Amino acid sequence: MDAVADLSDPALVARAQSGDLDAFEELVRRYQRGILRFCRGMLGNGPDAEDAVQDVLLTAWRRLPTLRATEAASTWLYRIASHRCIDALRKRRPDGGDPAEREASQTGSEASRRLPAGPEGAAETRLALDALRGHLAALPDTQREAWTLREVQGMSYQDIARITGEPLATVRGRIARARTALAERMDSWK
Structure with a gap:
């Protein structure tokens, strides 16, 4: 990347x-x-x-x-x-409040209403990605920033620490908390 x-x-x-x-x-x-x-x-x-x-x-x-x-x-x-x-x-x-957070709460409730499986697999994947975006928007800004730099941009922890000006341990903690929160909120999409 x-x-x-x-x-x-x-x-x-x-x-x-x-x-x-x-x-x-x-x-x-x-x-x-x-x-x-x-x-x-x-x-x-x-x-x-x-x-x-x-x-x-x-x-x-x-x-x-x-x-x-x-x-x-x-x-x-x-x-x-x-x-x-x-x-x-x-x-x-x-x-x-943050419009993204309001959208996230609406998206989250929609995510719990799963569509039936079938040939609409691509549509369901899109819904899951929309739910992920909504849950990501609901994270604290610092966690969203660290998670996006790591998971979307593929940056190293060291580069993220340099970008954010935070200690490496803080960056690792933010990413771990973001991953945990997203995994819990996306549980219904497993």
Whole structure:
């Protein structure tokens, strides 16, 4: 996956930092899809995720001089994306709660009403994935972030710790708690 191994070489980053738009576009090309997957995991598949990716890329362009030579471009970009998604989730809450959490509670009750087995296997799989998305949205932001970086992006625990700025043990705990909660909530889909 694009986030597991840093695909940028120091020369490409240095060129982008010196104002080379082609070099920055190459960095965008390498990481944009992975960042979009991450933002969708955090914010859902709606326009919020796409807006977040645009904000991440604009922020990255503006802050490119702050990227240290020793820091991987992927870790740096995912850290920006993580902060942007957490901010977006916090902004959702003042007006009566996170809409994703309300959707998750509705999806969860729908999940318990299993469709009969049969040729609609693909449709049932889609329902299960929708239920998973709803339950994922109901997790605390920090657990959702860690779980998405690990399970969707395939990042190492060390990379997640660097992105979130948390100790490795904290990252492991958040992922473990998220896995346990999702396994319990998805039990009816076994």
